[in-house]
Amino acid sequence: MTKQVDPITLDLIENALLNARFEMDSVVVRVALSPVIREQHDEFPMICNPDGQMVVGQFGSYIPAIVEQYKDNIHEDDIFVWNDPYACKGSISHNNDWCVMMPIFHEGVHVGFSSIFGHMVDVGGKVPGSMPADAYSIWEEGLRVPPVKIYEKGKLNDAVLQIMLNNSRTPDMNRADLMALVAGCRTAAKRVREICDRFGRDTYLSACDLLMDRTREAMRVLITNYIPEEPVTFTDYVDDDGVGNGPFKIHLSIYRRGDVAVIDWTGTDDQAEGPINFHIHEGLCKLFFGVYMIMAFDPKIMFNEGFYDLFEIILPEGSLLNPRFPAALSNRLNTHTRFFDCQAGALGQRAPHLSMAAGYGTSPHFIYTGKDKNGKYFQLMELLFGGVPGRPRGDGLDGHAWWPLFSATPIEYIENYYPVLVESYRPVRDAGGAGLHRGGAGIEKVYRVLEAGSISIHDDREVVPPWGINGGLHGGTSSKWLVRAGSDEPERIKSKLDNLKVEPGDKIIFITAGSGGWGDPLDRPVEKVLRDVNDGLVSQEKAEADYGVVISDDMVIDTAATTALRAQMKTTRGEPAPFDFGFIPGVHQAAE
Incomplete structure (x- = not known):
């Protein structure tokens, strides 16, 4: 009792x-x-x-x-x-x-x-x-x-x-x-x-x-207020599985039956040959939805499992989200984070004022191994971050983690303990999708290795860009480059690879994806656009093409030209689309 x-x-x-x-x-x-x-x-x-x-x-x-x-x-x-x-x-x-x-x-x-x-x-x-x-x-x-x-x-x-x-x-x-x-x-x-x-x-x-x-009880109220009885659907994609297959579709339907929210992943692609399968526990799926709804709709609610009986989960066996043993799982975060994007896309349709766009889309990692000058084995592993999406309260975060308590590895730590120099670490210009609230930018990190060894990297959203919402535009994609010692020509390498041999002086340029914008970019205050241009987050060309803001070479806004251009762009475009998915190769219909 x-x-x-x-x-x-x-x-x-x-x-x-x-x-x-x-x-x-x-x-x-x-x-x-x-x-x-x-x-x-x-x-x-x-x-x-x-x-x-x-x-x-x-x-x-x-x-x-x-x-x-x-x-x-x-x-x-x-x-x-x-x-x-x-x-x-x-x-x-x-x-x-x-x-x-x-x-x-x-x-x-x-x-x-x-x-x-x-x-x-x-x-x-x-x-x-x-x-x-x-x-x-x-x-x-x-x-x-x-x-x-x-x-x-x-x-x-x-x-x-x-x-x-x-x-x-x-x-x-x-x-x-x-x-x-x-x-x-x-x-x-x-x-x-x-x-x-x-x-x-x-x-x-x-x-x-x-x-x-x-x-x-708090979750019951959220479900009643924000999940409709008629199904709301959303589809997003993972680039590939690392062994040549893809894109992979993740499809979500959400609806309410009384007080219970039904989360149905029927329509998601079958499990992959490669290691992007996400073997999610039914209870963990409930927790992710509950946490998302708390963060989006009422952050004062305490996280715990009290709401589990208010969710019904459908995870088709043999799918990307419920693979059969012994499916490979090691790089499941591509699918895991797309799971979050589908949540945002579906739940945001009922409450667009509380929604957010899509983010950088995985948990990119960089691994560098070899033996140092004393013959001792070393293994550096670093998780990298990208653009966190535009949201109702303001711009997305630049070069930030999905997980709130994660932090970047200090460069001093890396250089002190491993034979590598970090030559630059900066946000990627134009990677944040344009919007009333700009999407967060991805990051570019340049490593110069000092010993012979090998590298492994893993990332996603190189092919499928992070989408924008409520009129916001999609964000920039990721890319990886290798510059051999003595050369100035970067060579593009895959977003998922292992055991790439490197020699002293070689550079790896690791660029993560940005994120989608939130709201109509033609309504963004012009002084914020100018600030982003001065900060190196938006180019003058994108300021004009996406935001309708004309900026002179001496960094002054042409007010008359901006007013005229924005009016013309709004007339030509009409009402902005609820989602901007960008171009997805191999996919004819980006959302349902």
Whole structure:
């Protein structure tokens, strides 16, 4: 029976849990060794109730599947680890993500779980970094660990640890990062026990239930207000799968049946031969939709799993979003982020004033490996960012991550620990789609390698541009270039490749995609257009062609010419289209 909890106590417990969740982040980044977790924060913590439902955090849904496997064989000070997507029903979506879970007990009574997963820089497989661009099965993507106990009643299972580290090219980094995840979970467990000591265990458990109920009721209101009973559909595309196939269609239909939102991915293309399949857990799909709706429509609502019964998910088996084993999964983020774009495109049709355009479209990575002058193996992995889309509140963000807490690896860190120089790092001019609110620009990063080695890169939206919305225009696409030492001629290389040999002095130019604009660019204040031109984000030519703003060579707006041009452009164009998809090669109809 749920105990009554007064509003002030509920607020105190809520914020104590949120603080514990952020303390988990803080502990992890202090203990971790790899740049991906230590510098870029590619780790996702959560705190759950005794049923394994996320009360605070970012990614939920996976604890019940692990509990189901172990049933009564879960004890105080046990800590579990796993990374196999197929063994946990897709809650971890590729082998690089190692997940740690710890049951939390208070005075011998089970009161919840803490859990974190983080991206390991290498887990074996056919290429350094374990994310081969040309994998045809998960067998090529590194070690797969089913849910096992890394600690049993507080005692380290060294055999499991050694097996995991023995299959990595970067065992020292992996060990440090794994122990960082363990430390984060232990920190959360300590804080939850303190909350139980302070307020009482029954009060804490009742507060968790009430926080879930409150989020459920808030989500019910959002679903009623923003999801129609008639289906709304949207289609977007992934460029290719890395082995020569594509584009791949992702199709979404959303409608409401009473209080329940039906999310139907029927019409999405069959699973790919290459590694862009996204084996998404049904609960995780619910969480992504709930989080999107909260961020778009009412950011004050707390993230948790209380709203899960308000969503019905249809994921056709054998599709890009529900592939059959042993489909390759390592580069699933192309599909994952297009999943978000489809959400925005569908939900934005009912509430265009709260919608946003499409972003840079994946989580681009750059991997550089070799041996330094002392013969020591090195492996640099960096996640790059791009344009975050235009939105109702203003312009998109330039060179920013999709994930709110991610940050760029400091150039000083890269140059201090790896034989590489970063010669430039800047936004790409004209990459942000024109709009009343401009889309965020992609970035251009130039690496000059100092030792012989090999590089692997992965990116998307090289072919299919990020679309604009509410009259906004599509953003710029990505590209990759290699300039050999002693040459000034850049050679274009694929957006998905592995083991490209490089020599000292070679340069890699990594350009990520921008994002779509929001709203009519002919309504954008002219002083903002001039500011973007002065900042190098928009060219004078694009200012005139897309925004109708005439700027002289000495950077002065020609007011009369601008007024006349904008009037002419509006007359010629008529009402702006709700979406601007740009040109998509091989696709005859870009949206339905």
